[in-house]
Amino acid sequence: MEILAEHVNYVMQELPPHVTLVAVTKTRPVELLEEAYSLGLRDFGENRVQEMCDKQPLLPADVRWHQIGHLQTNKVKYIAPFVHLIHSVDSLKLLAEINRQAAKYERVIEVLLQVYIAKEESKFGLDDDEVIELLNHHETAAMQNIRICGLMGMATFTDNDQVVRNEFASLKKLFEKLRNDFFSGNEEFRWLSMGMSGDYHIAIEEGSNMVRIGTALFGER
């Protein structure tokens, strides 16, 4: 408990006040989430639907649950009643299903679009043109039960800080462009989710206002 408090306080005190900390709790036992909660953390990130659904009823109701991992369309229904923010929207089909499920529960679900910025091969995320296509799509405009609130990206896993910095800077640039072109005068497009344990300092310097941190808070998984 003392060790956890030390790590949590260290990370929290390092973050500028405009940066939201999402504590990544995937693979961690509920007891650890309860400790984290008692230290004041409220935003928890999970990457597997089943695990989030198992943990959610066991934690206080004011926990904000973030879906940070790839989300399959057929699993949206399980998190739709309670999820706070979905970081990993990477297709129109997924967006449409989130909208459909949110409507069932009479909710508006906030989402981020996941953008592919890393050099390494990845199956997930949209490129810049695909993001613009999705935002321009007439179906997107008609969705009443989702709110697109920003972007999420993951940098290349590398020791080369300059590569990481350039990737984050390119995502920030896209974020500004989209905010200007699609959301001007609209405050809801506001989150730039980038930065994990190994690279959150760089991410914040490059304009992140939401970091997703597991290892630096809770140790190796």
Ligand SMILES: *Cc1c(COP(=O)(O)O)cnc(C)c1O
């Ligand atoms: C696991 C994970 C994180 C946190 O990684 P750490 O290196 O433990 O901080 C952040 N974002 C996503 C999408 C993840 O899957």
